[in-house]
Amino acid sequence: RYVRQLQRLQFLFSPTAADARGARQFVEEAAQDFARQHPDVVLYVSPRSGTAPLVRAEYLNGTVREELIASKTSEEIVQLITKLANQSGLDIIRIRKPFHTDNPSVQGQWHPLTNKPSILTVQGPRLQPQ
Amino acid sequence: GSGPPPEKKRWLRAYLEMQRLQAPPQRRSEQPNWDYHAEIQAFSHRLQENFSLDLLKTAFVNSCYIESEEARRRELGVDKDAVALSLQDNTGLAEQGLRFARAYLTRCFEGAYPNLPARGVEALVNFLTGQELVSFVAQNLSIQDLALCRDFPAPPQVLQRTFLAVIGALLESSGSERTGIFVRDFLIPQLIGKDLFEIWEVVNPMGLLVEELTKRNMSAPEPRITRQLGVSTVLPVYFVGLYCDKKILAEGPGETLLAAEEEAARVALRKLYGYTENRRPWDYSKPKQGLAAQKAISSN
Numbered sequence: 001r002y003v004r005q006l007q008r009l010q011f012l013f014s015p016t017a018a019d020a021r022g023a024r025q026f027v028e029e030a031a032q033d034f035a036r037q038h039p040d041v042v043l044y045v046s047p048r049s050g051t052a053p054l055v056r057a058e059y060l061n062g063t064v065r066e067e068l069i070a071s072k073t074s075e076e077i078v079q080l081i082t083k084l085a086n087q088s089g090l091d092i093i094r095i096r097k098p099f100h101t102d103n104p105s106v107q108g109q110w111h112p113l114t115n116k117p118s119i120l121t122v123q124g125p126r127l128q129p130q
Numbered sequence: 131g132s133g134p135p136p137e138k139k140r141w142l143r144a145y146l147e148m149q150r151l152q153a154p155p156q157r158r159s160e161q162p163n164w165d166y167h168a169e170i171q172a173f174s175h176r177l178q179e180n181f182s183l184d185l186l187k188t189a190f191v192n193s194c195y196i197e198s199e200e201a202r203r204r205e206l207g208v209d210k211d212a213v214a215l216s217l218q219d220n221t222g223l224a225e226q227g228l229r230f231a232r233a234y235l236t237r238c239f240e241g242a243y244p245n246l247p248a249r250g251v252e253a254l255v256n257f258l259t260g261q262e263l264v265s266f267v268a269q270n271l272s273i274q275d276l277a278l279c280r281d282f283p284a285p286p287q288v289l290q291r292t293f294l295a296v297i298g299a300l301l302e303s304s305g306s307e308r309t310g311i312f313v314r315d316f317l318i319p320q321l322i323g324k325d326l327f328e329i330w331e332v333v334n335p336m337g338l339l340v341e342e343l344t345k346r347n348m349s350a351p352e353p354r355i356t357r358q359l360g361v362s363t364v365l366p367v368y369f370v371g372l373y374c375d376k377k378i379l380a381e382g383p384g385e386t387l388l389a390a391e392e393e394a395a396r397v398a399l400r401k402l403y404g405y406t407e408n409r410r411p412w413d414y415s416k417p418k419q420g421l422a423a424q425k426a427i428s429s430n
Contacts, residue, residue, distance in 0.1 A: 119358070
């Protein structure tokens, strides 16, 4: 079954700084809706003065991802956290190949002896049809 | 006159950063921003299950936690009455959960692989309810954050007990059908990609094969070399085929003739038990409502 990999989101911003305006608007208006739509994510809001506003996402495999939300509008923040909520906690690195399979071979993997006859097969002179 | 306010010392920031990096890892519950009740609610929603929160909270309480809490309160000199915590253990729930999980998994495997002997089914169930696997599943479901335990990080035994207690709590809250689906969804996918004989250690596959064939009234297998390559080199490859009444049963490769014969016996056993690599994958579809009613009627 589907288990959302995002555990919790922490919103850390200052109550007075100018670049945290979008964050404050988001918390006032859209945070409750987001929490209602995603009941498996815990939202924490805590004040922090003197530093840039950011949102910290913690995933089930222990990854912690921080994103700056300075000078972002409320809608942009909603888009950002929806993106974070649909991600898994795996590192964001180049994926080597876009395909993977658990059953690489259905009829058995080829090896140099696949289509060679076994040494027990007897090959004699052809019998005359009667 | 007064200019800009004087800065704190320049080295302070680097020093605080060093302190932060060198601090020992702490439990999540001791770091800022933690609400236990909210986390437990989120946990039950994440698993898409409806838990009764009291049972779930009891399921996360381990006995080592209760002991350490009582010892701490006694050391701090609190009254004897206040020392006794009104917290219940999760051992009862864990036992219930383990019993149910084992019974359900045994039923599943007996239904899916009817030719597998009891020892094989037991080996599979032991693997799926063993410490390593269950603690791995529990870690990835963040049970290590919610479990109340004396040591940090929580040892795998504690994680296993807590996960089984969660299963027990689900059993009491939602009934056996939903708990069965839960166990199926979280434990059985751990078998993907695993071979039967990685999980079930068989010392003498040839003897086991002879037993199985006598049970089915087939004659004893006759090993013959089917193919061989590089006999006089350092890395020979022999393919030994097992024949029953001159009909092929299975074929297996190996470096020496003995190893090839053993491998052929293992391949034959896999075919007989129906645990080959190209078997039908496990059925994770929703069970139909009628089946439960049918089972109830047939058991009455």
